[in-house]
Amino acid sequence: xxxxxSHRVITVPPPPxxxxxxxxxxxxxxxxxxxSRRSSRKSRSPSPQRTSPARTxxxxxxxxxxxxxxxxxxxxxSHTGTIFRTLILAKSPNLIKDRKNNLRTYRKCMVGSEMVxxxxxxxxxxxxxxxxxxxxxxxxxxxxxxxxxxxxxHPFQDAEHQYRFREDDLGITSTPTSSQKKAAEEELPxxxxxxxxxxxxxxxxLILRKPPQERSVDDLEIIYEELLHIKALAHLSGMVKRQLTxxxxxxxxxxxxxxxxxxxxxxxSWFIILRGSVNVVxxxxxxxxxxxxGDDFGKLALVNDAPRAASIVLREDNCQFLRxxxxxxxxxxxxxxxxxxxxxxxxxxxxxxxxxxxxxxxSNNNKHHHVSYRYSVMAGVPEKMLEHLLETRIDSKYxxxxxxxxxxxxxxxxxxxxxxxxxxxxxxxxxxxxxxxxPEQETIDHIVNxxxxxxxxxxxxxxxxxxxxxxxxxxxxxxxxxxSAVCDDCPAYPSLQDPLASLEQVLKAVKSTKDSGSxxxxxxxxxxxxxxxxxxxxxxxxPIKAKDETIFKVYCADHTYTTLRVxxxxxxxxxxxxxxxxxxxxxxxxxxxxxxxxxxxxxxxKDVCIATSLSCNGRIFITLRDHLDALTPLPEQEGPSEGxxxxxxxxxxxxxxxxxxxxxxxxxxxxxxxEFIYHTFGRHKYRRITANLDVFLRRFNEVQSWIVTELCLTxxxxxxxxxxxxxxxxxxxxxxYQNMNSFYAIIMGLSHMSVSRLAQTWDKLPNKLKxxxxxxEALMDPSRNHRVYRLALSKxxxxxxxxxxxxxxDMLFTHEGNKTYFEGLVNFEKMHLVASIMRVVKYCxxxxxxxxxxxxxxxxxxxxxxxxxxxxxxxxxxxxxLSYTLEPPKT
Numbered sequence: 001x002x003x004x005x006s007h008r009v010i011t012v013p014p015p016p017x018x019x020x021x022x023x024x025x026x027x028x029x030x031x032x033x034x035x036s037r038r039s040s041r042k043s044r045s046p047s048p049q050r051t052s053p054a055r056t057x058x059x060x061x062x063x064x065x066x067x068x069x070x071x072x073x074x075x076x077x078s079h080t081g082t083i084f085r086t087l088i089l090a091k092s093p094n095l096i097k098d099r100k101n102n103l104r105t106y107r108k109c110m111v112g113s114e115m116v117x118x119x120x121x122x123x124x125x126x127x128x129x130x131x132x133x134x135x136x137x138x139x140x141x142x143x144x145x146x147x148x149x150x151x152x153x154h155p156f157q158d159a160e161h162q163y164r165f166r167e168d169d170l171g172i173t174s175t176p177t178s179s180q181k182k183a184a185e186e187e188l189p190x191x192x193x194x195x196x197x198x199x200x201x202x203x204x205x206l207i208l209r210k211p212p213q214e215r216s217v218d219d220l221e222i223i224y225e226e227l228l229h230i231k232a233l234a235h236l237s238g239m240v241k242r243q244l245t246x247x248x249x250x251x252x253x254x255x256x257x258x259x260x261x262x263x264x265x266x267x268x269s270w271f272i273i274l275r276g277s278v279n280v281v282x283x284x285x286x287x288x289x290x291x292x293x294g295d296d297f298g299k300l301a302l303v304n305d306a307p308r309a310a311s312i313v314l315r316e317d318n319c320q321f322l323r324x325x326x327x328x329x330x331x332x333x334x335x336x337x338x339x340x341x342x343x344x345x346x347x348x349x350x351x352x353x354x355x356x357x358x359x360x361x362x363s364n365n366n367k368h369h370h371v372s373y374r375y376s377v378m379a380g381v382p383e384k385m386l387e388h389l390l391e392t393r394i395d396s397k398y399x400x401x402x403x404x405x406x407x408x409x410x411x412x413x414x415x416x417x418x419x420x421x422x423x424x425x426x427x428x429x430x431x432x433x434x435x436x437x438x439p440e441q442e443t444i445d446h447i448v449n450x451x452x453x454x455x456x457x458x459x460x461x462x463x464x465x466x467x468x469x470x471x472x473x474x475x476x477x478x479x480x481x482x483x484s485a486v487c488d489d490c491p492a493y494p495s496l497q498d499p500l501a502s503l504e505q506v507l508k509a510v511k512s513t514k515d516s517g518s519x520x521x522x523x524x525x526x527x528x529x530x531x532x533x534x535x536x537x538x539x540x541x542x543p544i545k546a547k548d549e550t551i552f553k554v555y556c557a558d559h560t561y562t563t564l565r566v567x568x569x570x571x572x573x574x575x576x577x578x579x580x581x582x583x584x585x586x587x588x589x590x591x592x593x594x595x596x597x598x599x600x601x602x603x604x605x606k607d608v609c610i611a612t613s614l615s616c617n618g619r620i621f622i623t624l625r626d627h628l629d630a631l632t633p634l635p636e637q638e639g640p641s642e643g644x645x646x647x648x649x650x651x652x653x654x655x656x657x658x659x660x661x662x663x664x665x666x667x668x669x670x671x672x673x674x675e676f677i678y679h680t681f682g683r684h685k686y687r688r689i690t691a692n693l694d695v696f697l698r699r700f701n702e703v704q705s706w707i708v709t710e711l712c713l714t715x716x717x718x719x720x721x722x723x724x725x726x727x728x729x730x731x732x733x734x735x736x737y738q739n740m741n742s743f744y745a746i747i748m749g750l751s752h753m754s755v756s757r758l759a760q761t762w763d764k765l766p767n768k769l770k771x772x773x774x775x776x777e778a779l780m781d782p783s784r785n786h787r788v789y790r791l792a793l794s795k796x797x798x799x800x801x802x803x804x805x806x807x808x809x810d811m812l813f814t815h816e817g818n819k820t821y822f823e824g825l826v827n828f829e830k831m832h833l834v835a836s837i838m839r840v841v842k843y844c845x846x847x848x849x850x851x852x853x854x855x856x857x858x859x860x861x862x863x864x865x866x867x868x869x870x871x872x873x874x875x876x877x878x879x880x881x882l883s884y885t886l887e888p889p890k891t
Contacts, residue, residue: 065155065209068145069252070318073166076194081146083191085165086176086184092118099162106150108168112138112161119192128192129751130781130788131158136199137192138163143202155206185890189753200783208250208322220245225785228833229817232272232296237354237378237829240336247328250274252320260312267301267308268326276319281311290315302329341375343384349825351380351388358401377404379825382416386424394453407828407835409464413677413686414834415826422478429454429485448493455486455499462506468674470513471545479507520549521568521611543670544568544612544691552611554579554591555621557630568689572603572610579622590625593618596637596875600628606684612694616702616874639873643713644866645723651863653726654854657733659867660703660742664801665849667696668741673838680811700745700804705872707749711758712873712882720886721764724750728769731776737851739801740793747776754876754883761887800844810837 063069073081088095088110095114099106119134128134139156141147148169149155150162167173176184204226207219215223223245227233233241251271253260260271263283273295279287280297288310291297301308324332343351353375375392377385385408393405412421429451432443458479462469469475486500521544546569553561554575562582566575576589591610592602596617603610610620617637623630648656675693683690707727714720731746749755750773756762762770781788786806793802814837818830857863873879 063209063250063252064152065206066142066149066152068148069143069205069320070145070254073144073146077141077144077146078166080191080195081141081165081167083184083187084141085167086180087188088118089176090181090184096164096168101150101162106162106164108173109150109162109164112157112159112163115163116158122188122192128196129777130783133196133199133781133783134158136203136783137195139206140195140198140202143205182890189757196782200785203783205250205320208248212246212249215246222785223248229813230272231294231817231819234817234819234830235822235827237336238832239339239354239356240332243332243335244324247324247332249323249325250320251323252318253314254318256314256316258314260314261298261308263308263311265308267298267306270296270299270302270324270326270329271312272296272322272324274320274322276317277315278319279313279315281313282309283311299329302326303333340378345381345384349379349823350384352378352825354378358399374399374402376402377828379822379828381824382412382420382826383424385826385828386416386421387428390428390450390453390457394456395449403832403835403839405460406464406839407832409461410673410835410838411677411831413674413688414681414820414831417686418472418474418478422474425454425458426478426481426485429482444493448495451486451489451493451496452499455482455496455503458482459502459506462509465674467513467543467672470510476510479503479510483507520551520565541666541670543672544609544689544695546689550609550611552620555594555619555634556583556585557621557623557627557632559634568609568612568691569687570608571605571684572607573605575610576622583622585622586624588625589622590628591620591622592628592631594621594631594633594637596633596639596873597877598633600631602628604684608683608687609689609691609694612689612691612698614698616698616705616872638875638878639709640713640871643710644871645710645714645719647862647866648710648726649719649722651859652854652857653729654733655857655860655863656726656867657730657737657739657742658851658854659860659863660730661734661737661739661801661851662849663864663868664696664699664739664742665799667692667699668801669845671696671841673841676807676811676838676841677834679808680815696741697804697808700741701874702870702872703742703745704749704752705874706870707746708752708755708879709871709873711755711761712879712886715886717761717764717886720758720761724761724765725769728773728776732772735776738796738799740789740803741801743776744780744803744805747773747780751777751780752879754879757883758887798844798847799849802840802844807837807840 085096095110095118096108099109099111115138116131116134119128119137120131122128128137135156135158138147142149142156142163146166147156147163148166150164154161156163204222207215207222210219220242224241227241227244233244236244260278263281273291273293275293277290277292278297280289280291282288297312298308300306339355341353341355342349343353354377355373356376358372358374377388380388389405389408393402396402412418416424431450432447483500483503486496486503490496490500546567548568549565550568551563551565553563555561562579564575564578566578572591576591579585579591580587580589590602592600593610593614594600595615600621607613614620617639619634619637621631671692674688675690678686678688679690679693711720711723711727714723727746727750731743731750734740734743734746765773779788779792789803789806793800811834814830814833818833819827820830821827873882
């Protein structure tokens with residue numbers, strides 16, 4: 001509400017009588033107040049007239065889950081329904097027919113389970129990978145009224161309930177023509193792709209429309225995951241968000257101009273905008289601001305128990321909200337305050353703790369019990385959190401549920417980088433008790449314990465942060481200073497000898513890493529290869545460091561180039577300056593990537609390690625800012641013109657999967673968890689590189705594109721079928737090796753439109769492999785936040801190579817959905833979420849990768865070289881052209 005958008009004066013009508021505040025939706029299975037019926041009915045009447053649900057407090061009773069949330073379907077979803085109905089009538093006419101149920105005949109309806117079967121059976125032309133996903137897609141149509149349950153009692157379910165299309169429900173049916181059938185077939189893949197994207201949101205809305213007492217544990221978890229990404233809730237603790245999952249109510253309004261509540265009304269609800277926008281209107285001032293998706297309003301009146309300070313008017317049609325009623329809001333607020341401890345300095349909060357019960361101890365007669373608590377850090381000033389950490393966590397008993405220490409050490413770069421943390425630790429080490437009260441021995445014990453805790457924390461920091469700790473020059477200088485200080489203190493405090501020995505081991509480990517020297521990396525056609533000056537084990541890969549050198553070409557618009565040799569952490573600004581001097585290009589230059597498709601992406605002036613951030617066939621170009629449009633891809637960026645089927649055919653699937661996994665494991669090991677923070681929060685902010693993570697992420701895209709490239713470059717159908725079999729088998733072996741990154745890359749490559757449309761090729765695939773591939777696709781089901789994959793991952797034991805793009809997505813959502821600072825304090829709830837993702841990475845590689853090698857083959861070096869230097873086409877347009885050449889579209 002800070003920004004003043006307009007002073008246009010509009011007139012808000014006075015509050016109408018309650019009976020006039022009607023909602024556009026209605027239900028034949030709601031009572032006179034619009035609430036869901038719970039009593040059984042002895043007889044079923046024809047579909048009753050729709051009645052409007054009553055307004056409760058500021059809002060409306062939830063719309064019955066079986067009913068649409070809009071009066072008229074959107075054009076897009078209405079068209080989707082027409083396409084589905086046309087194809088069902090064309091290919092599966094028996095799906096739509098008259099059916100009897102409870103002595104009553106229902107005209108032209110379908111059975112829910114058969115509808116799911118039909119959507120699943122559309123073959124490789126669609127992106128439907130599981131029954132839950134198909135259910136979500138049908139529910140997306142039901143909530144817009146494109147399909148309806150015949151009795152208006154059930155949402156879409158994979159069961160025997162009967163549904164029909166809106167046309168059949170209204171009795172305006174028609175028989176599709178042959179041209180309409182042909183057009184529907186051509187549109188189906190695109191239509192299904194769009195529907196698949198909206199299905200998760202439809203299922204979320206369905207859960208929110210359930211009465212709170214009917215929400216399952218899984219439902220509450222899904223709501224919680226959604227709340228993590230709503231900016232209005234970013235400042236709330238995890239405990240509060242958990243409580244909100246059971247009280248939030250979904251509400252929608254169809255027409256722009258609807259007044260949600262009036263200025264002066266009693267405040268009885270808090271609203272969060274899920275979709276749409278509203279105007280905040282004050283008498284005499286008009287529209288003072290506009291609120292959009294993720295914003296909230298109405299909370300102030302609840303907190304202050306005051307009348308509404310403004311009116312809220314819908315700015316557009318079909319606005320959707322989450323609502324929390326006053327009773328629930330106040331109850332949660334009371335619970336939060338009762339379990340929150342605030343430590344203040346100079347009248348300001350410096351540390352906010354949350355009291356969490358850990359165990360309950362009962363007496364012998366069970367009449368008395370004692371509850372134990374621990375205090376979790378919710379927010380705080382960095383220095384105060386460090387002090388709390390030293391005082392309460394270093395000597396405490398190990399508690400696997402208390403991750404504050406590890407979370408702090410994993411995420412400190414965000415709020416207290418080493419340039420600030422190291423001096424603060426030295427200050428704590430040298431601090432002494434200011435009060436002289438108490439025995440002298442007690443004072444000495446306090447000083448020794450204080451120094452010991454600091455040293456112990458530094459040793460733990462080394463263990464937790466690992467390679468990132470060793471590469472930090474600030475930490476190196478700090479270690480030498482601290483080591484010298486402990487040496488000086490040992491004569492006075494002999495008990496510091498053991499901490500000194502531990503610190504010495506850490507110092508030696510860091511120095512050995514510094515003495516390992518730097519490497520030179522050369523950007524070749526698609527991979528970043530290490531230049532070696534002497535005979536080494538070629539299969540071993542070392543992490544890329546900031547001071548390593550990289551060699552790459554920078555092209556001009558006429559495809560002339562210059563070759564640069566710079567450090568990995570060299571900024572774009574410095575690269576532009578160097579190239580400009582070498583090629584005499586002048587000023588106002590911009591550095592960008594030109595992809596094989598012709599797309600141009602400009603680099604930020606502060607970006608570093610740009611050579612590793614390129615797409616598979618991307619190249620670096622420099623040009624005048626006004627001449628970006630003149631840049632065109634190099635001929636070599638098109639990728640190969642011939643496939644490698646002659647090499648792949650005789651090569652063992654297991655050997656290929658094994659060598660791919662060993663390479664992926666090395667890339668994964670070289671990627672430090674901290675690179676996830678740099679990648680998500682902005683590497684230029686921390687002067688750190690993300691080169692290892694960049695290379696690993698690009699590997700996923702390379703493998704996916706490799707699958708598509710090889711199939712689209714294989715002209716003979718029998719060889720293409722052979723490749724299809726081999727790729728499915730390679731995926732199976734990768735899954736067996738728990739290489740989920742390459743497994744997903746292969747399956748996504750096989751699901752690519754240019755491959756999935758090759759119907760003749762897929763038809764020749766044995767049924768057994770079709771079933772295997774179908775099972776693999778089910779693991780890719782994105783619904784419920786990739787729940788199927790997450791459950792599968794939870795059952796695995798390390799070593800594991802996880803699905804990296806999903807971890808990046810989790811980190812990005814966590815960052816964007818939660819504020820880093822709130823009222824001047826670090827939001828440590830966010831740091832906990834970030835650290836939990838980093839812990840997944842640490843857990844996956846907590847064990848060494850030991851695989852039984854496949855039977856020895858003569859050309860193992862050739863196979864290793866092949867899997868590490870995949871030649872691919874990453875231009876989707878060209879891949880589709882090749883696909884159409886193999887199997888032209890039906891005419």
